[in-house]
Amino acid sequence: MIDLYGMGSPNVVKIFLALEEMGLAYKVIPLDVFGGAQFDAAFLKLNPNAKVPLIVDHDGPGGAPYTVFESGAILLYLAEKTGKLLPREARARSDTMQWMMVQMTGLGPMFGQFVHFMRFAPPGNDYALSRYRTQVRRVLDVLEARLQDQPYLGGAEYSIADIATFPWARNIGALLGKPTEADYPKLMAWVAGIAARPAVVRALAAVDEVRARTTAFDKAQPKVLDRIFGRGDFAQA
Ligand SMILES: N[C@@H](CCC(=O)N[C@@H](CS)C(=O)NCC(=O)O)C(=O)O
Helix, strand or coil: CEEEEECCCHHHHHHHHHHHHHCCCEEEEECCHHHCHHHCHHHHHHCCCCCCCEEEECCCHHHCCEEEECHHHHHHHHHHHHCCCCCCCHHHHHHHHHHHHHHHHHHHHHHHHHHHHHHHCCCCCHHHHHHHHHHHHHHHHHHHHHHHHCCCCCCCCCCHHHHHHHHHHCCHHHHHCCCHHHHCHHHHHHHHHHHCCHHHHHHHHHHHHHHHCCCCHHHCCHHHHHHHHCCHHHCCC
């Protein structure tokens, strides 16, 4: 059994998608990030970095419980554990990791900053909004080009590279406010194909349940938001 600590954010959605696709038994432990629960002492013992997703695998290496945080590390851990969603052949395996890292280091952080300045920052951030929107679109262009000649980001097979990217890519219409089918036809077809997978349908239903059990970002206390974003009383510079 695997405990999954999280809420409904894209980095957590990745792990729901992987657990469902791999057929692993898991229990969801809602962690109320916008209520500040990531700063509780008990959770900080599991993840000193105070973020979700996090898993505790009660049947970890050597049969002992094992804790893993960071969504990319969790995806790799689960893929190694099950032998699924990460090809064995050396080139395909490395390709898959490379495209997963494009999400981890590019699309995720750039999208995260874009959403921060769009939703959470005080007004007057035209430079930041333009910079992060441009960077998001640059990475999306790279993904669109990749999908011109490969069905999946890693190559021939559905993999953890797709799982890492889908939770962000499925929201680009809402976030970028543009006719995305025209801009990203291959990417949007890839999103639609993944959204139709039975494991993805189950995972997104489970995400809706955890979302209903945790505080929505727009209901968060100002102090909790200040702490998450390192501003106000929590600013260090
Ligand atoms: N690089 C981390 C990012 C995790 C992350 O930023 N998690 C957010 C929710 S999506 C969180 O827990 N934020 C709480 C905080 O920053 O206090 C990963 O991929 O797991």
